[in-house]
Amino acid sequence: MKIHQYTLPLSPEQISELEIGDKVLLSGVIYTARDQAHKRMLSLLNEGKELGFDLSVTAIFYCGPSPKAEGQVCGAIGPTTSSRMDKLTLPLLEAGLKVMIGKGERSSEVNEAIHEHGAVYLTAIGGVSAVLSRCIVSCETFLWPELGAEAVYRLSVRELPCYVAIV
Amino acid sequence: MRIIPREQIYQAIFDAIAHITYHNDPAVIDLIDKARQIETDERVADVLGAISLNNEISPIDHIPLCQDTGTTIVIADLGRDVLISSGTLQEIADEAAAPAEKHCPLRASIVSEPLFDRKNTGTNSPAILHINQVPGDQLRMRIAQKGGGAENMSFHLMLSPTISPDDLTDLLVQRILDTGSRACPPLVIGIGLGANFERCAYLAKAALFEQLKNPEPRYARLEENILQRINQHGTGAQGMGGNLTALAVHILFEPCHIASLPVAVNLQCHDHRHLEITI
Numbered sequence: 001m002k003i004h005q006y007t008l009p010l011s012p013e014q015i016s017e018l019e020i021g022d023k024v025l026l027s028g029v030i031y032t033a034r035d036q037a038h039k040r041m042l043s044l045l046n047e048g049k050e051l052g053f054d055l056s057v058t059a060i061f062y063c064g065p066s067p068k069a070e071g072q073v074c075g076a077i078g079p080t081t082s083s084r085m086d087k088l089t090l091p092l093l094e095a096g097l098k099v100m101i102g103k104g105e106r107s108s109e110v111n112e113a114i115h116e117h118g119a120v121y122l123t124a125i126g127g128v129s130a131v132l133s134r135c136i137v138s139c140e141t142f143l144w145p146e147l148g149a150e151a152v153y154r155l156s157v158r159e160l161p162c163y164v165a166i167v
Numbered sequence: 168m169r170i171i172p173r174e175q176i177y178q179a180i181f182d183a184i185a186h187i188t189y190h191n192d193p194a195v196i197d198l199i200d201k202a203r204q205i206e207t208d209e210r211v212a213d214v215l216g217a218i219s220l221n222n223e224i225s226p227i228d229h230i231p232l233c234q235d236t237g238t239t240i241v242i243a244d245l246g247r248d249v250l251i252s253s254g255t256l257q258e259i260a261d262e263a264a265a266p267a268e269k270h271c272p273l274r275a276s277i278v279s280e281p282l283f284d285r286k287n288t289g290t291n292s293p294a295i296l297h298i299n300q301v302p303g304d305q306l307r308m309r310i311a312q313k314g315g316g317a318e319n320m321s322f323h324l325m326l327s328p329t330i331s332p333d334d335l336t337d338l339l340v341q342r343i344l345d346t347g348s349r350a351c352p353p354l355v356i357g358i359g360l361g362a363n364f365e366r367c368a369y370l371a372k373a374a375l376f377e378q379l380k381n382p383e384p385r386y387a388r389l390e391e392n393i394l395q396r397i398n399q400h401g402t403g404a405q406g407m408g409g410n411l412t413a414l415a416v417h418i419l420f421e422p423c424h425i426a427s428l429p430v431a432v433n434l435q436c437h438d439h440r441h442l443e444i445t446i
Contacts (some may be wrong), residue, residue, distance in 0.1 A: 001209045011303070021210060036285070066234045066274035067266070075272060076234035081316050081349050103316075104349035104406070124404055125214055126316065126351040127438040128221035130230040148287050149234075149274050161217070163407070 002064035005159070009057035010099060015120050018164045024122055025159040030059040030101070031142060036078055036150040038088040040143075045095055046084045052143065053154075056091060059122075064141065064149035066129075074139035074155070076129035079103040082121070083132045086110050101162055114166045122162035169304040171446055172252045174258060176306065179444050180241065180263035181195035183310040185271040187440035188236060189226040192355075194224045195380065195439045199353065201413045202404075211409040212267040214262035218404065218437055232438045237312035238265035238272040239294035242373060261292035276315065297369060302308055308377045311441035316433040323368055331445040332389060339432060340396045343413075348406025351436035354413045356393070359431040367429035370419040375435050376443070377417035390416040404437075 001023055006014060008028030031053060033041060044051055064084050066075035082102030088109050089100070098119045103126040106114075114121055121135070122134060135157050143152035194330025198286070203215035225232045241260045251259075266273040277292065278285040299394065301307075322342060326335070357377075381387040393417045403409035414437070423429060 023210075023213070064234060064274065064276075066231055066236055067272040069229060069272050074232070076231040076236070076274070078234045080235070081205065081319065083349060105347045105352070123348075123405070125217050127216045127233045127314075127436050129232060129234045130225040130228050131217050132222045133228070133230045134224075148289070149276065150287075 008059060008099070010120070012118055015098065015118060015167065018120055018167045019163050020167060021166045024162045024164060026059065026101075027158050027160070028058070028121070028156070028163055030061050030155050030157055031067065032061045032063040032153040032155065033067075034062060034064050034150050035084055035088075036147050037144065037152050038085050038092075042088055042091055045091055054096070056096035056098055060092065060097060060102055061124075061155065062100070062102035063153075065153060066149070068139070074133055074136045077132045077136055077139075077155070078125055078129040079124040082106055082123075089104055089113070101160075106166060111166055120164060121166035123165045124160065124162050132160065168248055168250050169246075170250045170252055171306055173254050174444060176251065176256070177259050177263050179446055180260055180308065183308075183442045183444055184239060184263060184273070184312065187310070187312055187442050188231045188271055188273065190440075191222045191225075191232055191437075192439040192441060195355070195437060198414050199411075199437065206409065208409055211403055211407050211411075214404045214407050215411070227401055231273070232440065233314055234274060235276060235314040235316065236291070237276065237314045237440070238318070239291065240372065241294055241312050241313040242297045242299070242300045242376070243310040244299045244307040246305045247300055247304035248335065249306055256298060256340060256438075257293070257296050260294040260296050261290075264292045264294040265290040288433065297373075305443045305445055308442065309373075309441065309443045311375070312434055314351075314438065316437040317350040317354070319435045320346040321371070321431070323364075323429070323431040325364065326430055328426060328428045330428060335430070336389065336392055336396065339393060339430070343397055343432065343434070344400050345404060346434065349437075350434040352402060353404050353411045353437045354405065355435040355439050356397075356416045357433040357435065358393075358411055358416065358418045358427070360420040360428065361423035362429060363423065363427065364429055366421065368433070369400075369433040370421060371431035371433035374417040374419040375433060375439075376441060378421070381418060383420075386418050387422065390418055
């Protein structure tokens with residue numbers, strides 16, 4: 001199994017080196033977004049407004065963390081089912097998104113769009129939150145705190161283990 | 168008549184939730200450890216290794232097994248001679264399901280209304296409660312945290328009563344395999360057969376709590392057959408390949424209408440968080 005140590009942002013060359021099944025240990029700054037955050041991000045893009053972060057240099061992680069206890073960097077972290085975001089993904093790819101992290105299969109439309117935009121879909125292992133949480137360096141609420149677990153969180157990650165699913 | 172204090176029931180449910188948040192079913196831990204030791208594919212071994220490690224460090228790091236700390240499920244077998252000192256079981260379960268800061272921070276994953284506002288209740292309540300009245304003066308509760316991913320991949324069918332066991336097997340195996348890796352395999356599979364529309368879904372849920380082989384030999388063979396067929400297909404842990412797509416299949420059946428054969432399948436991910444307590 002080929003293992004890539006990558007730090008965001010990923011260059012087109014780095015993405016082109018990836019093959020399905022490769023492992024990626026991803027470092028850098030990523031943003032969480034689930035169903036409701038996707039709906040809100042799409043509304044902002046439709047209105048021609050800014051998201052407050054550059055989609056092209058980061059990754060969207062389909063994740064709703066659990067709250068942290070006192071003294072912890074973050075709570076439990078892990079991927080949610082990506083296919084729920086399929087219909088909301090195309091506009092983000094068009095707006096420059098290059099890296100998505102989630103779990104499970106994607107629709108054929110998303111598959112094609114990932115190829116078209118030179119993007120990559122990575123899967124993280126579901127249900128291993130204690131393992132993944134050890135890779136989180138910092139975690140802060142970035143957008144829409146009223147959404148709770150569905151808010152956008154800004155995560156700084158170190159060697160987050162992922163596998164290449166679509167490239 | 169035996170009076171059980173409300174506080175005792177509350178504490179029992181609260182403690183159970185605090186435990187299962189960090190402790191997987193020991194039988195699941197064991198099956199995954201054993202599979203990892205004999206796995207020859209590097210990628211599959213890597214995934215199984217991460218699941219094993221997660222089971223080990225979740226209680227040490229005090230980080231929940233999964234960020235989706237789920238819906239709280241309580242199946243209560245309430246003895247007919249039991250009187251709860253105050254309140255209802257639903258009130259007590261809802262109170263116990265609410266996140267307790269510091270001790271056990273659960274994710275607030277429940278919205279108060281499903282379609283229009285989807286406003287989070289913020290308390291991870293209400294819990295889903297099933298009450299069965301039984302003889303005796305004890306309260307037995309089976310308590311689980313059920314994540315949304317595997318629940319979303321679960322399904323319910325009203326079949327023709329003349330379907331053969333082989334055709335039923337084919338149908339269920341195909342439908343389960345169609346869920347791919349979305350339900351977070353390796354899976355525990357609960358199947359309800361018979362009863363009626365809503366009772367069948369309950370049976371599928373209750374089947375997830377079964378630990379032993381089915382006492383009815385024909386159903387035991389059906390369970391075994393479905394398990395083998397699913398594991399031959401090569402989906403594997405997290406869809407990464409291999410022969411560990413499912414860990415166990417449990418069937419519960421009940422009498423049903425002459426015109427009906429309801430079947431429900433409730434999928435459980437590899438974080439099988441449940442506990443049984445008797446007061």
